[in-house]
Amino acid sequence: MISFAFYLAFLLIFVVFAVYAERKTAAFIQNRLGPMEVGPKGILQTVADLLKMLQKEDIRASAVDIIPYLLAPFIVFAAVFTGFAVLPVNADLSGSTITSGVFFLLAIVSLDVLGILMAGWASNNKYSLYGAMRSVAQIISYEVPLGLSVLCVIIISGTLDLHQMSVLQSGGILSWYIISHPVLIIPFFIFFISGLAESNRTPFDLPESESELIGGYHTEYSGFRWGIFMLSEYGMMLLLSILASILFFGGWNSPMEKIANGPIWSTFWLLSKSLLLIFVQMWVRWTLPRLRVDQLMSLSWKYLTPISIVMLFVCALWKLWLIG
Amino acid sequence: MSYLGNISQGIQTTWKGMMLSIQYFFQARKGRKKESVTEDNYFEKANGTFTVQYPHEQIPVPDHGRYQLHNEIDDCIVCDKCAKVCPVDCIDIEPVRSPEVFGQTSDGTPLRIHAAKFDIDMAKCCFCGLCTVVCPTECLTMTKEFDFSTNDILDHNFSFSKMTDQEIAEKKQEFEDYQADKLKAKPELPAIKKESDVMKKPAAKPVFKPRIPKKK
Numbered sequence: 001m002i003s004f005a006f007y008l009a010f011l012l013i014f015v016v017f018a019v020y021a022e023r024k025t026a027a028f029i030q031n032r033l034g035p036m037e038v039g040p041k042g043i044l045q046t047v048a049d050l051l052k053m054l055q056k057e058d059i060r061a062s063a064v065d066i067i068p069y070l071l072a073p074f075i076v077f078a079a080v081f082t083g084f085a086v087l088p089v090n091a092d093l094s095g096s097t098i099t100s101g102v103f104f105l106l107a108i109v110s111l112d113v114l115g116i117l118m119a120g121w122a123s124n125n126k127y128s129l130y131g132a133m134r135s136v137a138q139i140i141s142y143e144v145p146l147g148l149s150v151l152c153v154i155i156i157s158g159t160l161d162l163h164q165m166s167v168l169q170s171g172g173i174l175s176w177y178i179i180s181h182p183v184l185i186i187p188f189f190i191f192f193i194s195g196l197a198e199s200n201r202t203p204f205d206l207p208e209s210e211s212e213l214i215g216g217y218h219t220e221y222s223g224f225r226w227g228i229f230m231l232s233e234y235g236m237m238l239l240l241s242i243l244a245s246i247l248f249f250g251g252w253n254s255p256m257e258k259i260a261n262g263p264i265w266s267t268f269w270l271l272s273k274s275l276l277l278i279f280v281q282m283w284v285r286w287t288l289p290r291l292r293v294d295q296l297m298s299l300s301w302k303y304l305t306p307i308s309i310v311m312l313f314v315c316a317l318w319k320l321w322l323i324g
Numbered sequence: 325m326s327y328l329g330n331i332s333q334g335i336q337t338t339w340k341g342m343m344l345s346i347q348y349f350f351q352a353r354k355g356r357k358k359e360s361v362t363e364d365n366y367f368e369k370a371n372g373t374f375t376v377q378y379p380h381e382q383i384p385v386p387d388h389g390r391y392q393l394h395n396e397i398d399d400c401i402v403c404d405k406c407a408k409v410c411p412v413d414c415i416d417i418e419p420v421r422s423p424e425v426f427g428q429t430s431d432g433t434p435l436r437i438h439a440a441k442f443d444i445d446m447a448k449c450c451f452c453g454l455c456t457v458v459c460p461t462e463c464l465t466m467t468k469e470f471d472f473s474t475n476d477i478l479d480h481n482f483s484f485s486k487m488t489d490q491e492i493a494e495k496k497q498e499f500e501d502y503q504a505d506k507l508k509a510k511p512e513l514p515a516i517k518k519e520s521d522v523m524k525k526p527a528a529k530p531v532f533k534p535r536i537p538k539k540k
Contacts, residue, residue, distance in 0.1 A: 028352035029345045033375040287345040288338065303331065 003095045007084040010271075015234045019046045022282050029286040056223035061124070064220060069122035073221065073228035076115030080235045083109040086162055087242055090252045090266035094163035101160040102243070106147055109198070109239065112232065113139045116207065119229075120217035131216020134293060135207030138197055141300040142204075146194035148308035149187040152315040153247045156181050156323070162243075166251030176250035183311070183318045188248045190308045192277075195244065197300070199236035202285040209290060237278055245273035360384040390451045391470040393444050395484040399429040399463035402437040406455035406464050414448035415455060416441060420495045423502040429461050439485050440492045446472060447480035 020035065020043060027034030035042030060069065083105045085096045098104050113136050120132020156177065157165045169176050177184050197204035208216040218229045245251060250273075252266035260269070291299065325333070354372035358381055359365070376383055385391065407415040418441035427435040456464050474480060487495075 025349065028349045028373070031348060031352070031372070031374045033355075033373050033377065036377060283342065283346060283349070287341045302327075303334075 003087070003089045003093045004085065006089050006093070007087065008081070011081070011084070011231070011235050011238060014238055015231050016046045016050065017043075018234050018237070018278065019049075019230075021279070022285075025279070025282045026286050029283075050227070053223055053227050058224065059220075059222045061220050063124045065122040065124060067122075068118040069220075070225075072115045072119035072122060073225045073232070074115075075118065076112045077228050077232045077235070079108060079111035079115060080232045080239060083239045084235075087239075087246070088163040088166055088252060088270075090263045090270065091167075091261075092263050097161065097163065099160065101162050102150055102154065102165075102247075103160055105162075105239075105243065106143070106150065109236070110139065110143055112236070116217050119221070123217070123220035125220055127213045127215075128217050128219045131207045131209070131213045131219070135200060135217060137293075138200075138204060138206060138296060138300075141297060142194040142197035142304075145190050145300060145304035145308045146198060148305070148312055149191040149194065150247065152184060152187040152308070152311055153177060155312070155315045155319050156184065162246050162251070166246055166253060169250040170253045172253075172257035173250070173255040176248070176253070178248040181315075181318065183315055184248060187308065187311050187315070188244070190304050190311070191244060191247070192280075194300075194304060195240035196281060196284065197296075199233060199240055199281075201233075201237065201281055203288040203290050204296060205290060206293060206296060237281055238274060241274035241277035241281070242270065244277055245270060249273050358383050360386060362386050385468050385470065387468070389468060389470070390453045390466045392446060392467050392472055393449065393455070393482070394465055394467045394469075395442055395444070396463040396465075397439060397442060397484045397486055399431070399461050400439055400442065400484075401429060401433055401435055401461055402439045402442070403460060405458045405460065409454045409458045411452060411454065412448050412450050414445045414450075416443040416445070420492060421499050422495065423499060429463070431461055433461055438487060438492075438495050440487055440495070442484040443481050444484070445481045447477050 023045070024034040024042075026032075035045035038044045038048045060066070086098055086101050086105050088094045116135045116139075117132045120128040120130075120135070123129070153165070154160060157168050159165055159168070169180075174180060178188055196202075200207050206216075207213075208218070213219070218226055221229060250269075252270040254260040254265060254269050351371045352373050356372055356374050356376065358376065360383060402417060402419045404417055404419065407413075407417050417439065420438040420440045422436055422438055425434040425436055426438075429435060451466075453466055456462075456466055472480070
C-alpha cells in the first residue's frame with residue numbers, strides 16, 4: 001500500500017519533469033535552448049502546459065463509439081500502473097509479494113494494447129485505426145523477445161519475485177547481474193530495445209508517428225483524456241526502466257557494498273538507475289529515425305526473437321555449469 | 325548482406341549516431357556568443373546552442389545597417405528631394421514657405437521652408453536608403469532601430485514635424501499676407517500668380533523611359 005502511494009505520487013511528479021527533460025534533451029542535441037521562459041530556465045513550462053491542458057474542452061467527435069472512446073485512456077493507464085504493484089521501492093518496501101511477480105507485471109502491462117486498440121477503433125478515424133493496429137502488431141511482436149530476455153534473468157536468479165531478485169544482487173556493484181553474469185549483457189540490450197517498442201517510443205513510435213498518422217490512436221483525444229495517454233506513455237517508460245534496473249543493475253542496492261544502504265539511499269539508488277535509463281531512452285529518441293513497419297517486424301522476428309532464444313539456451317547452460 | 329553482417333552494421337551505425345548526438349548534448353553547455361556580423365569569426369560557430377533569446381538578448385546590428393528612418397527635423401530644409409527620390413512614396417511632406425530666412429541648420433544652410441508635415445510611413449518603406457543619400461543636410465538617416473512592430477499598421481507612420489496646427493495656420497497666413505502685399509505692390513505682373521499656381525501642383529516624378537534595343 002505504501003509502495004502504491006509512493007509510485008503514484010512519484011509517477012505524477014516524474015511525468016511533469018520528464019516532459020521538461022525530454023524537451024531540454026531534444027533541444028541540446030539539436031543546438032537549441034528549449035523552454036526558457038516559464039520559471040528559472042523554463043523548469044515550470046510543463047506545469048503551465050498541464051494547467052492549459054486540464055482547462056481544455058473535452059472534444060468528442062460525433063461519430064465516435066462513445067463508451068470505448070471514453071474508457072480507453074483509463075484502461076491504458078490502469079494497465080500500465082498496475083504493473084507498478086510488484087515493484088519494490090527499497091529493502092523494506094517490497095511492493096506486492098505475488099509469487100508470479102515479474103510474469104504478473106508483463107501480463108498486466110500487455111493489457112494496455114487493449115486500451116490502445118479501443119481508442120483507435122472507437123475514434124472512427126482511419127489514421128487512429130492504423131495507429132492502433134500498428135501498436136497491437138508491434139506490442140504483440142515485441143512481447144516475445146521482452147519475455148524471453150526477462151526469462152534469462154529468471155533462470156539465473158531462480159525467482160520471479162522482484163524484491164527477492166534485488167536481495168540476491170546485494171553486495172556492491174560486482175554482484176549486479178549484468179556484471180556478475182556477463183552472459184546477461186545481450187539479454188539486457190534485447191530487453192531495452194523491446195522495452196522501447198513496448199512503450200511506443202522512438203524509433204518504434206509507429207503507432208503515434210506525428211508525421212504520418214498525426215498522433216495515431218490518440219488523434220481524436222484532447223485535454224485530460226489525451227493527458228492520460230501521455231501519462232501512460234511516460235509511466236510505461238518509467239516502469240520498464242525500473243524493471244531493467246531491478247533485473248540487471250541490482251535494483252535498490254548501492255554500488256558500494258557497505259556505504260549508503262539506508263531506506264532513503266536505496267530508494268535513491270533505484271530511482272537514479274531508472275532515471276539514467278530514461279535519459280538513454282530520450283537520447284535514443286533524438287538520435288534514431290523511425291523504423292518502417294516491415295523493418296520493425298523483421299527486427300523483432302528475424303533478429304531479437306532468435307537471438308533471445310539462443311541467449312535463453314546460453315543462460316541455461318551458464319546456470320547449469322557455472323552456478324550449479 | 326549476410327545475417328551477421330546486418331547485425332554488425334546495425335550496431336555500428338547505431339553506436340556512431342548515438343555518439344554523435346551525445347557530443348551535441350554536451351556541447352550545449354556552451355552558448356553562442358552574441359557577436360555582430362562584422363566580427364571575423366561570425367561564421368565559425370558550429371558548436372554549442374545557436375539560439376538567441378531575442379527580446380532578452382540580441383546580436384548587435386552593424387553601424388551601416390539600413391533600418392528605421394529618422395529625421396532630425398531642426399536640420400531639415402524641406403527640400404522634398406527625399407520624397408521625390410523615394411521609389412515607394414512613403415515620405416509625405418507638406419511645406420509652408422516662409423517670407424524670410426527664419427533660421428539655420430547645424431551645418432549653416434539657411435531655413436526658408438517650414439515643415440508642416442513630415443511623415444514617413446515605415447510600413448511602405450523598402451529600406452533602399454536612397455532618401456538618406458540625396459539629403460543635402462544629412463538630416464535624414466537610417467538608425468539601428470529595427471524592432472518597431474506595432475499592433476496597428478497606422479502606427480507605422482512616423483511623424484517628425486514639431487509644428488502645432490495653430491503654428492501651421494499662422495505661418496500659412498503669414499505667407500499669404502506676404503504674397504498679397506507683393507501683389508498689391510506689383511499688381512500688373514501676372515508672372516508671380518502663375519508661378520504660385522505651378523507650385524501648388526504636385527512635383528513631377530522623373531520619368532524613366534527604358535531604351536528598347538531595336539532588332540536588326
